[in-house]
Amino acid sequence: SQQGEEDPQALSIQEGENATMNCSYKTSINNLQWYRQNSGRGLVHLILIRSNEREKHSGRLRVTLDTSKKSSSLLITASRAADTASYFCATAGGTSYGKLTFGQGTILTVHP
Amino acid sequence: DAGVIQSPRHEVTEMGQEVTLRCKPISGHNSLFWYRQTMMRGLELLIYFNNNVPIDDSGMPEDRFSAKMPNASFSTLKIQPSEPRDSAVYFCASSLVQGFQETQYFGPGTRLLVL
Numbered sequence: 001s002q003q004g005e006e007d008p009q010a011l012s013i014q015e016g017e018n019a020t021m022n023c024s025y026k027t028s029i030n031n032l033q034w035y036r037q038n039s040g041r042g043l044v045h046l047i048l049i050r051s052n053e054r055e056k057h058s059g060r061l062r063v064t065l066d067t068s069k070k071s072s073s074l075l076i077t078a079s080r081a082a083d084t085a086s087y088f089c090a091t092a093g094g095t096s097y098g099k100l101t102f103g104q105g106t107i108l109t110v111h112p
Numbered sequence: 113d114a115g116v117i118q119s120p121r122h123e124v125t126e127m128g129q130e131v132t133l134r135c136k137p138i139s140g141h142n143s144l145f146w147y148r149q150t151m152m153r154g155l156e157l158l159i160y161f162n163n164n165v166p167i168d169d170s171g172m173p174e175d176r177f178s179a180k181m182p183n184a185s186f187s188t189l190k191i192q193p194s195e196p197r198d199s200a201v202y203f204c205a206s207s208l209v210q211g212f213q214e215t216q217y218f219g220p221g222t223r224l225l226v227l
Contacts, residue, residue, distance in 0.1 A: 031213055042116075042203055042218030043155075050213065088155070090216075097162040098143040098207040098214035104154045 006089055006106040014111050019076040021106040023089030024069075030093045032065055033100065034074050037086045046074075046087075081112040116219035118204050124225045130192040133222045136185055137206030145216060146179055146189050147203040155203075161187065162209065194226045 007022045023032070031050045035043040049056045049065045049072070056063045062075040076083055086107050090100040117136040125131055137144050145160040159169040161181045169179070176195070181187040191198055201223050205216040 033215060040221075042205075042220050043216075044218070045215040048213060048215060092214070095167075097160065097167050098209040098216065099145070099157070099160055099168070100216060101157075102155045 006087070006103045008106060009104070010107040010109070012109045012111065013079060015079060015081055017079055017110075019079050019083070019108055019110070021074045021087050021089075021108070023072045023074070023103055025072075025089075025091045025101075026070065027091075028093055029067075029091045031091075032063075032072050033090045033092065034061075034063060034072075035088045035090060035102075037088065037105070039085070043088060051093075076108075079108075079110045081110050084108060084110045116204055116206055116217055118202075118219035118222050120222060121220060122223045122225075124227065125194055126227050127195055128193045129226075130190065131194045131198075131224060131226075133189040133191075133202050133204075133224070135187045135189070135204030135219060137187070137204070138208075138217055139185065141206035141208045141217070142184070143207045143209045143214070144181060144187050145205040145207075146187070147205065148200045149203060149221075150200045158189070194224075196226045199224055199226050 005024050033048045034046045037043045047058045047063050049063050060077045065072045086105040088102050088105045090102045119134045143162045146158040149155045158171045159179045164181045179189045201221045203221045205218045207214040207216045
């Protein structure tokens with residue numbers, strides 16, 4: 001199956017709650033990235049975590065990486081209606097050309 | 113910087129017609145990627161270039177699809193002849209490859225509808 005599979009496929013929460021999305025992958029990686037896609041728009045890079053890192057923060061985002069389990073999670077704290085979007089994990093590894101392998105994404109809906 | 117520029121933003125055509133999608137990457141970036149996104153198949157990598165050279169076109173669905181990158185600031189994706197199943201949003205993305213921490217910058221996409 002595909003590298004970078006997100007779980008859950010869809011998540012619906014209330015504003016102010018935390019949202020956690022998970023990503024699993026199959027092969028060794030150099031880094032793992034998370035992207036957001038608002039409806040009708042292109043993907044936007046959120047955060048990158050290297051294979052030798054375990055946790056990274058950026059504002060309300062927290063990403064963890066467990067290379068032994070080949071999994072990552074993205075936590076969005078204190079969610080806002082504007083966080084409503086699709087979130088994709090993408091893995092990079094094995095080439096020096098910048099190729100990423102994207103998962104199917106998690107659709108996050110934050111209700112005001 | 114203007115970001116990745118794609119044109120047209122929307123394209124409606126009839127089956128059998130030739131379609132050409134255009135992309136201008138971010139200045140200074142050396143890798144360029146073409147993706148296709150549909151509800152059924154998600155985001156698919158079609159082809160990517162590094163320093164204007166095609167590296168991997170294994171994602172191109174059929175011979176009806178072709179892509180070129182004649183210089184560092186322009187790329188095209190052509191579908192000839194187009195079919196209804198080609199209807200999708202096509203994204204171009206670029207990145208500056210410097211080791212293994214590259215991020216990709218996506219254009220706004222071209223929404224293609226083949227009737």
